[in-house]
Amino acid sequence: MERFLRLLGAGVLIAFVLVAFSPLPNLIAALVAVPADPGKADAIVVLGGGGEWPHGELSSTALHRTIRGIRLYKDGLAPLLVLSGSQGRTAPSQAARRRALALACDVPTQAIITDEQANTTQEEAGRVADLLRPHGARSILLVTDPYHMMRARRLFERAGLAVRPVPANDLPDPAEGPQTRVALMSRAMQEILAIVYYRVAGYI
Numbered sequence: 001m002e003r004f005l006r007l008l009g010a011g012v013l014i015a016f017v018l019v020a021f022s023p024l025p026n027l028i029a030a031l032v033a034v035p036a037d038p039g040k041a042d043a044i045v046v047l048g049g050g051g052e053w054p055h056g057e058l059s060s061t062a063l064h065r066t067i068r069g070i071r072l073y074k075d076g077l078a079p080l081l082v083l084s085g086s087q088g089r090t091a092p093s094q095a096a097r098r099r100a101l102a103l104a105c106d107v108p109t110q111a112i113i114t115d116e117q118a119n120t121t122q123e124e125a126g127r128v129a130d131l132l133r134p135h136g137a138r139s140i141l142l143v144t145d146p147y148h149m150m151r152a153r154r155l156f157e158r159a160g161l162a163v164r165p166v167p168a169n170d171l172p173d174p175a176e177g178p179q180t181r182v183a184l185m186s187r188a189m190q191e192i193l194a195i196v197y198y199r200v201a202g203y204i
Contacts, residue, residue, distance in 0.1 A: 020178035025185035029175075032191050034149035037164045042137035044069050044078045044166075045128055047144040047152060048085035048094055048118065058097055061145065066098045068168035069143045070105050078141055082113045082131065084124050121152050122203050129159035141166050147191045154204040 018024050046069035049062070058066065066083065073081045081102060085094025095114040102112055113131055118124040132140070139162040144152050146167035153163045175184040198204045 019185045020181050022181075023174075025181040025188065026174040028192075029147055029184050029188040032150050032188060032195065033146040034153065034165045034167060035146075036166050038072065038077060038141065038166050039164055041078045041139040041141045041162075041164055043080035043082055043113075043132055043135070043139075044072045044141045044143065045082040045156070046084065046098065047121065047124055047142070047148070048115075049121075049144070049148075058094065058101070062094060062098070063101075064168045065143050065145075066101055068166060069141075070102050070107060072141055072143070072166060073102075073107055073111065074105070079111060080113060080132070080135060080137060081107055081111055082115065082128055082140075084115045084118055084128065086116055086119050121148070122155055122198070125152070125155035125159040125161075128156070129161055132161070138162060139164065143168055145169065145187070147187050151191065151195050151198055151204060155198075158204065 046065050049065075062085070069081055069083070072078065083095050083098040083102065085096075085098055087093045093116040095116045099112055099114050103109065115124070115127050115131060118127045128140075138160075140156065142149070142153060142156060142163050143166050146169050149165045149167050153165055156163050175181045195204070
């Protein structure tokens with residue numbers, strides 16, 4: 001047992017060194033990252049997620065996504081801005097906070113669509129497709145993390161929408177310091193496991 005624990009400890013140490021002090025996280029992240037393909041579309045869809053700070057403020061990840069979506073709208077790439085995000089620990093919902101930010105950036109009220117009900121990417125794809133159908137929207141600029149984009153794009157395509165990916169990255173690219181490498185590896189591995197699960201479940 002003692003020998004096993006020593007080997008386990010050595011393995012964990014080696015893994016940490018590889019993640020924190022080698023290009024491995026960047027190589028792994030590249031497997032799931034999706035490059036940007038901006039252009040004209042019927043709507044811009046900013047996915048929920050990214051968490052929130054203790055008092056309900058949008059996290060840096062959520063802010064990066066929202067600001068990217070607002071900039072795409074201000075650049076005239078689509079007439080509609082869809083902001084997703086369910087209720088977190090405190091009211092209002094993430095979608096409502098994003099809407100307030102968009103309004104503060106002079107996005108017209110009539111151009112904003114919010115969805116506060118979806119709790120997973122799969123639910124977002126179905127609900128957003130339903131919300132856009134009355135507007136005749138068939139193509140979207142999809143805004144989420146580059147490491148979440150592969151799975152999200154496939155879900156929205158299965159929901160019947162043509163997708164142009166526009167990743168919003170809140171991590172340095174490439175990750176260079178130990179802390180950012182560890183954060184990148186964690187996010188990439190979470191997404192790889194999620195992709196495997198979604199495929200096994202038949203969602204993508």
